[in-house]
Amino acid sequence: MARSWSPWRRRRATEYREERVAVPPRSRPFWPWLLLLLLLVLGALAASWYLANRDETVDAEEVPNVVGLERAAAEQRLEREGFEAEVKRVVRRARAGTVVEQRPNAGTLYGERGIVVLAVARDPLKTEVPDVSGLTTARALARLRGADLRPRAQAVTSREPRGTVLRQLPEAGTEVPNGSPAIVVVSSGPQLATVPEVVGLTVGAATSRLTQAGFRSRVARVPGTEPEGTVIAQDPRGGGRRMRGTVVRINVSMGQGGGTTTVVTTTRGSDIAVPDVVGMDVAMAQSTLEGEGFVANVVERSTTDPNEDGVVLQQSPRGGARAPSGASVTIFVGRLG
Numbered sequence: 001m002a003r004s005w006s007p008w009r010r011r012r013a014t015e016y017r018e019e020r021v022a023v024p025p026r027s028r029p030f031w032p033w034l035l036l037l038l039l040l041v042l043g044a045l046a047a048s049w050y051l052a053n054r055d056e057t058v059d060a061e062e063v064p065n066v067v068g069l070e071r072a073a074a075e076q077r078l079e080r081e082g083f084e085a086e087v088k089r090v091v092r093r094a095r096a097g098t099v100v101e102q103r104p105n106a107g108t109l110y111g112e113r114g115i116v117v118l119a120v121a122r123d124p125l126k127t128e129v130p131d132v133s134g135l136t137t138a139r140a141l142a143r144l145r146g147a148d149l150r151p152r153a154q155a156v157t158s159r160e161p162r163g164t165v166l167r168q169l170p171e172a173g174t175e176v177p178n179g180s181p182a183i184v185v186v187s188s189g190p191q192l193a194t195v196p197e198v199v200g201l202t203v204g205a206a207t208s209r210l211t212q213a214g215f216r217s218r219v220a221r222v223p224g225t226e227p228e229g230t231v232i233a234q235d236p237r238g239g240g241r242r243m244r245g246t247v248v249r250i251n252v253s254m255g256q257g258g259g260t261t262t263v264v265t266t267t268r269g270s271d272i273a274v275p276d277v278v279g280m281d282v283a284m285a286q287s288t289l290e291g292e293g294f295v296a297n298v299v300e301r302s303t304t305d306p307n308e309d310g311v312v313l314q315q316s317p318r319g320g321a322r323a324p325s326g327a328s329v330t331i332f333v334g335r336l337g
Helices: 007-014 030-055 072-080 137-146 202-214 282-291
Strands: 060-062 084-090 098-103 109-111 115-123 126-128 149-157 166-169 175-178 181-186 193-194 216-222 232-233 241-243 247-253 262-267 272-274 295-303 311-318 322-324 328-336
Touching: 072 084, 072 098, 072 115, 072 232, 109 193, 137 149, 137 181, 137 328, 202 216, 202 232, 282 311, 282 328, 295 311
Parallel strands: 084 115, 149 181, 216 247, 295 328
Antiparallel strands: 060 109, 098 115, 126 175, 166 181, 193 241, 216 262, 232 247, 272 322, 311 328
């Protein structure tokens, strides 16, 4: 018996479900973005460098040839061309003061105001005094010894830190024979002391106390109601710290009906050590003596040595001797005859 298929079963047999799976989109490569970011950063850095340095751009010029010229002529020529000279002394078989080398070499393109180092021949029997101003005493003495000089230090009262070089003799850059003496004037510090209170004392007791404390006194006689000879005011006031040798003004009463005349005198105190100023120039010597409470009396003495011109050759009393504060110290200063 033949089977018969119903239309429904035929449809069912032929039906099937079609499922479509979504394909994920292809990812785009990331490196182009990194490259773009890197280019932007490099561009920003380049623009920043240009803006920061465009005002510093200078024109380059050829360095002139100055080998064979005297030092002064070489420096003048370099200055005219817009360069700066730095001199270095060397021992060479050439006339002293002649430029034997230069750096950069002639013809080199170099920026405006560039420094050209000149090697200048010097006399082998002489040495150039190095600049030691502002150095400590130990470093200054070592540098001067390295230049074949015989240095010594001279301490003076100063507000600069202790051991700092204030001045040097001979001056830096001076050529002197090998083994010549050299002096460095160094600070011994401010040497502060407490100003004693002298108001209410007699003038004699006040000046004595000030002298013992290392100060000088200046007396001003003024009208007052206190007994005659009594200190009624002082400047600076007692209790403060001041440099030794500072003048303290004391106003001394003239008593009632003493008039209005003011007489100012400077008192001499007990003996103190006279500073050694031999080897200093006259200005420094006067300043040193006055700072210690002495009066400088300058006497000129003829000399034929240029290194002694304006320099203290001798003093009386000698350094280290004791003399009253306010005494006169004679200094003999060399002058080229």
